[in-house]
Amino acid sequence: xxxxxxxxxxxxxxxxxxxxxxxxxxxxxxxxxxxxxxxxxxxxxxxxxxxxxxxxxxxxxxxxxxxxxxxxxxxxxxxxxxxxxxxxxxxxxxxxxxxxxxxxxxxxxxxxxxxxxxxxxxxxxxxxxxxxxxxxxxxxxxxxxxxxxxxxxxxxxxxxxxxxxxxxxxxxxxxxxxxxxxxxxxxxxxxxxxxxxxxxxxxxxxxxxxxxxxxxxxxxxxxxxxxxxxxxxxxxxxxxxxxxxxxxxxxxxxxxxxxxxxxxxxxxxxxxxxxxxxxxxxxxxxxxxxxxxxxxxxxxxxxxxx
Numbered sequence: 001x002x003x004x005x006x007x008x009x010x011x012x013x014x015x016x017x018x019x020x021x022x023x024x025x026x027x028x029x030x031x032x033x034x035x036x037x038x039x040x041x042x043x044x045x046x047x048x049x050x051x052x053x054x055x056x057x058x059x060x061x062x063x064x065x066x067x068x069x070x071x072x073x074x075x076x077x078x079x080x081x082x083x084x085x086x087x088x089x090x091x092x093x094x095x096x097x098x099x100x101x102x103x104x105x106x107x108x109x110x111x112x113x114x115x116x117x118x119x120x121x122x123x124x125x126x127x128x129x130x131x132x133x134x135x136x137x138x139x140x141x142x143x144x145x146x147x148x149x150x151x152x153x154x155x156x157x158x159x160x161x162x163x164x165x166x167x168x169x170x171x172x173x174x175x176x177x178x179x180x181x182x183x184x185x186x187x188x189x190x191x192x193x194x195x196x197x198x199x200x201x202x203x204x205x206x207x208x209x210x211x212x213x214x215x216x217x218x219x220x221x222x223x224x225x226x227x228x229x230x231x232x233x234x235x236x237x238x239x240x241x242x243x244x245x246x247x248x249x250x251x252x253x254x255x256x257x258x259x260x261x262x263x264x265x266x267x268x269x270x271x272x273x274x275x276x277x278x279x280x281x282x283x284x285x286x287x288x289x290x291x292x293x294x295x296x297x298x299x300x301x302x303x304x305x306x
Contacts, residue, residue: 003273004078004110005056007198011159012057012074013038014194018156023139027072027104035062035069044094055091060099070102071095079111085122089134105136110163115142141165146174150181158182159195162202172209175199176216183227196231245276252283259289267292270299278302 012019016036020028039058057074073095077084088105095103109118118140124132146164149157158181166174178199187195205213217228249272256263256271263271274282285298 002201005076007201008076008078008108008110009056010194011156011198012076014191015156016059018154022152022154022156024106024137030064031070032062032064032066035060037061039071042091042095042098044090053087053091055095058095068101070104071099072104072106075105075107077107077109077111080114080118085119085134088136089122089132092134092136107136107138109138109140109142112142112163115165117143146170146177150177153181153184155182155185155187155191155195158185159198162199171203172205172213172216175203175205176213178203179217179228179231180220180224182231183224192231245279248276248279248283249274252279252286255283255286256289256295259286260292260295263292263295267295267299274302 016038017028017033020031037060039060042055042058044053044055055073056076057072059072059074060069061072062069073091075088075091081087084107088107092103092105118138120136120138122132122134122136123130141160141163142165144160144164146161146166149161149164152158158178161174161178161181182192182195182199185192185195217225217232220228252271253263253268271279271282282298286295289295289298
């Protein structure tokens with residue numbers, strides 16, 4: 001299962017200015033870049049529906065040349081949700097109530113389908129009068145053509161091309177172009193891995209497509225080819241690591257119910273989020289477990305040390 005929230009969080013928190021440059025250049029023109037501050041997640045509870053929501057990114061910034069501030073709220077939605085416009089308005093109203101400064105709302109729609117354009121407004125109207133018209137920016141990736149971003153030397157563009165509107169026959173070509181763009185960005189190794197991992201997660205090729213991609217890489221000039229092959233090699237290494245992690249996770253999830261009984265969905269989710277090293281430690285520790293409380297205590301200890 002792909003952890004969409006984690007992938008997009010890593011991308012946007014690392015390259016927030018580049019995200020604004022790409023999609024919101026007007027906003028970037030009137031904010032103080034050195035003032036960007038990521039705030040803690042805001043948790044909202046919908047009492048009527050009995051659901052709990054977390055706002056994805058709350059970013060406090062200063063207006064350029066001023067002491068006054070505003071908040072940029074960015075929400076990533078990886079699946080279509082009914083009445084999402086209403087949810088965006090609720091986020092806006094609660095953030096505005098808490099901070100009492102202007103709120104600029106943005107949503108990234110990152111799901112593959114449906115590809116019908118989504119609304120960017122929540123409205124309350126009567127036959128004779130509009131009471132409320134709340135507008136927010138929508139970046140709907142499956143409405144964007146990846147070819148329009150080929151000349152953008154922007155790490156966010158390079159990553160998000162993998163989630164744009166791509167015909168099945170174009171997947172190999174898009175991955176190849178992403179690789180070539182990434183090779184020109186001259187990022188440090190950590191940021192290079194972040195972008196390359198994002199691309200590889202969302203553009204997994206079949207074995208036949210992989211062979212054709214290797215042929216494409218073989219035809220580019222040697223200096224560029226060397227950088228591209230370093231990225232491809234890192235994907236192979238990551239794939240091996242992910243395979244080990246999945247195998248360890250599967251073993252742990254089979255053994256835990258035998259030791260502590262059936263896991264709740266929430267507990268199982270916490271186990272699934274552990275790193276490979278933590279899963280290996282848990283595989284040993286669970287031999288001494290006799291109840292769910294033992295597992296919960298172990299997970300709390302792990303959380304306290306990370």
